[in-house]
Amino acid sequence: MHESQAKQTMPATTTRTKRDRTFEQPRDDLPRNTVLHADALKALGDLPAGHVDLTVFSPPYDGIRDYGKNWTLDYKTLGSELFRATTDGGVCAVVIGDGTRDFAKSLTTFRWAVDWVDRAGWRLFECCIYQRHGNPGAWWSQRFRVDHEYILIFFKGDRPRFFDKTTLMVPSKHAGKVYSGTDRLTNGGFKKIEPKAVNDMKCRGTLWEYATSNTEGNRTKLEHPATFPDKLAEDLIMCFSKPGDLVLDPMCGSGTTCVMAAKNRRDYLGIEINEEYHRIARRRIRSEVEADCRLF
Ligand SMILES: C[S@@+](CC[C@H](N)C(=O)[O-])C[C@H]1O[C@@H](n2cnc3c(N)ncnc32)[C@H](O)[C@@H]1O
Structure with missing residues (x-):
């Protein structure tokens, strides 16, 4: 379905308020293959239980980047809402790091992982290291250069419903x-x-290495200040979802997850609170997906 059509067929609020129903078949009246301009918590609250197969996203953390406004992020409620909206066996991958203040790390990643497991009901499948080649930064003479973030991979239920690592081979x-x-x-x-x-x-281990988005040569994408590499999103999508699944990015920025989901024949749902970034994501989907995707 074309994105603009998907938008037109977006439901009025009626059936989406049935939060406790688990739907086995994709429903026409719920948003798919579109990017919503909305607050993630609000939009997730409108989704029924068990709607999403895979979530891939990177949240703002520790005020490291300026996203045009200091949006507050209640990561605890976010964990519970995502858990509710996820299908049994569904996976949620969070790309996140820790800021440093007065020489001490914030521990944001670790707090996030413990809270989501102990309170929200998620289970931690793996914590992979996303290795990138960072710049020395300000304090370079007094600290190590930080050239990694974490990929927290959570799952719901007994085991991930889909896992295929054949696309993750490395020399x-x-x-x-x-x-x-x-x-x-x-x-x-x-x-x-x-x-x-x-x-x-050989099969990749827990160290995932990528060049940063700066080297991808995508000018539209670089209008957003903090994107993750297309290949990182694609690797997670190929490993933890199958064609036709619904892939969510609740803080989709420039739309990387949505673009890579659509290119790989998954349905997508993006949510972005900032109007300018929402426009960038929609532009990317139009220009990068339209030509070769069954959805358009
Ligand atoms: C790290 S960026 C995501 C970048 C994205 N992974 C990409 O590759 O383009 C985080 C995004 O979350 C958005 N955001 C922050 N709070 C939000 C909220 N409550 N609801 C939806 N989006 C939010 C910010 O505007 C920002 O674009």
Whole structure:
């Protein structure tokens, strides 16, 4: 469905107030393939339970960036609202870091993880490191350069309903060599390993490395001050969702998650509170997705 059509068929408030129903089939009267100009908490409150398959987003944290206004973020309520709106087995990936003040880290990431697990009901699947190549920054002579953020990957229920890491392969450092020798056992002993060739590719671990958005050459995207790389969003989408799933970004900024979801044949829903960024996200969807996507 075209974004403008999706907007026109947006429901009046009637059926969306049934917050406790879980819908097994996508419903026509709920927003899909559109970016809402709204406060995330308000818009999430209008979604029924179990509506979203995967959420990928990066929130403002520790006042590090100026997004045109100091929007307050109640991350505790956000955790509960996202949990309610997510389907059983659904996943929520949060790209986040910690600010530093008077030489001490804020611990925002850690507080967020503990609160969402202990109180909101999420379970933590993994905490990956998003490694980027940052600038030394102000205080460079007194601190380490910070060149990572965290990717907190939460899931709802017994296990993630979809997990496919085949698109996350990385080149093996020792490709082509023959591996032999011994493995260390947990009891301290040794086990002999039969010689075998090292594969060209291996599965990625918990360290995810990307160049920053500055190198992507996307001028429209760079009108937003704090975007994450397209490939980071795409890797999460491919790993934790399947075609036709609904992928949400409740603080979508320039629309990176929405663009990558649509390009990979997922439905998307973006929410952005800032009018200018909302316009950027819609422009990106029109120019980057329109040409080759079934939704348009
Ligand atoms: C780190 S940026 C997201 C960037 C995005 N991942 C991208 O690649 O373009 C965070 C965004 O959250 C938005 N935001 C902050 N508070 C919000 C709220 N309560 N509801 C919706 N959006 C909000 C900000 O305006 C900002 O654009």
